[in-house]
Amino acid sequence: MTINALRGTYDICPPASYIWEYVEQEARRLFGQFGYGEIRTPIFEETRLFTRSIGENTDIVSKEMYTFADRKGRSITLRPEATAPVVRAFLQHKLYSVSPLNKFFYIGPMFRYERPQAGRNRQFYQLGTEILGSNHPYYDAESIALAHQFLCVIGINNPTVKINSVGDLESKKLFGKMIQTKLMPQQSLLCADCQTRLEKNPLRVLDCKNPSCKEYIKDLPRLTDNLSPASKEHFAQVLRFLDSMNIPYVIDNCLVRGLDYYTETIFEIVHSNLGSQDALGGGGRYNNLVEEMEGPSTGAVGFAFGIDRLVMVLEQLRPELATDRQQLDCYILNLEPSVFTEHVALVHKLRKTGIRADICTEEKSMKAQFRAANKLNARFVVIRGKEEIEKNIFSIKNMNEANEEKISYTDENTLFEILRERIIKL
RNA sequence: GUGGGUGUAGCUCAGUAGGUUAGAGCGUCUGGUUGUGGCCCAGAAGGUCGACGGUUCAAAUCCGUUCACUCACCCCA
Numbered sequence: 001m002t003i004n005a006l007r008g009t010y011d012i013c014p015p016a017s018y019i020w021e022y023v024e025q026e027a028r029r030l031f032g033q034f035g036y037g038e039i040r041t042p043i044f045e046e047t048r049l050f051t052r053s054i055g056e057n058t059d060i061v062s063k064e065m066y067t068f069a070d071r072k073g074r075s076i077t078l079r080p081e082a083t084a085p086v087v088r089a090f091l092q093h094k095l096y097s098v099s100p101l102n103k104f105f106y107i108g109p110m111f112r113y114e115r116p117q118a119g120r121n122r123q124f125y126q127l128g129t130e131i132l133g134s135n136h137p138y139y140d141a142e143s144i145a146l147a148h149q150f151l152c153v154i155g156i157n158n159p160t161v162k163i164n165s166v167g168d169l170e171s172k173k174l175f176g177k178m179i180q181t182k183l184m185p186q187q188s189l190l191c192a193d194c195q196t197r198l199e200k201n202p203l204r205v206l207d208c209k210n211p212s213c214k215e216y217i218k219d220l221p222r223l224t225d226n227l228s229p230a231s232k233e234h235f236a237q238v239l240r241f242l243d244s245m246n247i248p249y250v251i252d253n254c255l256v257r258g259l260d261y262y263t264e265t266i267f268e269i270v271h272s273n274l275g276s277q278d279a280l281g282g283g284g285r286y287n288n289l290v291e292e293m294e295g296p297s298t299g300a301v302g303f304a305f306g307i308d309r310l311v312m313v314l315e316q317l318r319p320e321l322a323t324d325r326q327q328l329d330c331y332i333l334n335l336e337p338s339v340f341t342e343h344v345a346l347v348h349k350l351r352k353t354g355i356r357a358d359i360c361t362e363e364k365s366m367k368a369q370f371r372a373a374n375k376l377n378a379r380f381v382v383i384r385g386k387e388e389i390e391k392n393i394f395s396i397k398n399m400n401e402a403n404e405e406k407i408s409y410t411d412e413n414t415l416f417e418i419l420r421e422r423i424i425k426l
Numbered sequence: 427g428u429g430g431g432u433g434u435a436g437c438u439c440a441g442u443a444g445g446u447u448a449g450a451g452c453g454u455c456u457g458g459u460u461g462u463g464g465c466c467c468a469g470a471a472g473g474u475c476g477a478c479g480g481u482u483c484a485a486a487u488c489c490g491u492u493c494a495c496u497c498a499c500c501c502c503a
Contacts, residue, residue, distance in 0.1 A: 007495090114501075
């Protein structure tokens with residue numbers, strides 16, 4: 001009985017892993033350029049960190065958390081998202097007193113117990129940012145600009161940025177109540193999902209795709225018309241900054257996010273090359289979360305990409321990323337056991353000077369060894385067989401030009417030097 | 427949690443009016459005269475046909491159960 005990876009988890013083997021490396025490498029470079037420092041938090045936390053921050057009756061907390069008791073009976077949860085852990089770290093280390101503004105990025109696995117489907121796994125990977133310490137609308141726009149530029153950098157060129165505002169905590173609550181009172185009389189006419197949404201999370205009714213529900217939704221007041229003057233101005237400024245940076249976006253009055261802590265600006269980036277789960281990433285502002293977690297009043301905004309989904313799109317758009325383009329500089333054949341040890345020293349010496357060298361360990365036929373060299377995409381092959389040893393020479397074959405050079409052998413070191421010279425010359 | 431689809435070689439898949447030793451392409455390995463790769467040619471290895479049970483003289487094929495994968499709903503990255 002073989003053991004397989006658990007449902008919703010998977011292995012990333014070469015050459016597919018090259019895409020992941022590429023995405024992460026470009027993220028580190030660009031996010032660093034924008035002034036974000038990497039933060040790494042633990043993969044598991046106390047359960048109440050998430051129940052408190054994300055919200056008791058959100059889907060994530062009510063049915064998707066990997067929660068278990070540790071050996072001392074404490075309730076532990078594998079992180080379903082990174083914002084709460086980052087805020088926890090921010091407070092634990094009192095980073096607000098180290099610097100008024102903190103910009104972080106993170107890369108790592110998250111866990112949600114869901115039925116897997118295209119673009120959704122139980123262990124999935126996010127790469128995201130958090131800016132803590134300001135409620136200036138510029139930072140909402142910067143988050144979106146960074147996300148947008150990152151996609152451009154890695155070659156995902158036509159994403160759609162959807163944006164909306166839910167206003168401050170007060171207007172968010174008031175608007176929810178408004179929807180409830182307007183729709184309650186017709187509750188029984190809505191779809192089953194909307195009936196429960198209306199009670200648990202009324203804003204969600206807005207993005208129901210059910211055609212019959214849409215009839216009722218279109219007559220509802222609009223979120224953006226019911227914002228407080230301050231929230232309205234905040235949102236207008238975010239849009240103004242986006243315009244000034246030429247970041248394209250679509251205002252989507254029905255966009256709602258599933259986590260309780262979002263306030264003001266929320267956004268989502270979708271892409272048509274994905275399946276039904278078409279969001280590459282999303283985020284928004286969360287001005288009350290830090291305070292709710294017993295920290296000082298702190299404006300904050302963040303977003304996250306699903307790396308799994310970025311990779312899915314890149315597999316389609318840039319399949320060349322998943323090929324091993326690296327050439328081997330030098331492959332040393334194994335024809336005479338008497339010189340094998342000398343060759344072990346040679347490979348090591350070459351590698352120490354930064355050359356990509358490798359050695360054949362099996363005493364196979366010359367044809368087989370050349371086939372191996374070819375598969376490894378070797379530029380040079382070192383040949384020391386019976387003939388060379390008798391004549392006291394060694395041969396270097398250039399695989400690209402298919403010509404061979406025979407050089408007289410004096411000692412190990414000159415062999416190394418001559419080989420190195422040939423390799424570096426190219 | 428709910429619903430649909432699919433399980434045959436390492437990969438992509440053929441293979442039903444149930445009937446001999448279950449196939450192809452790619453990949454892997456070995457050869458194609460004495461020591462040379464890619465192209466070409468030849469050959470080999472590799473499968474308890476997802477698992478279990480049933481019908482039948484006979485099951486990859488029909489029936490039942492189960493597991494896995496997959497897509498979608500809910501929701502999210």
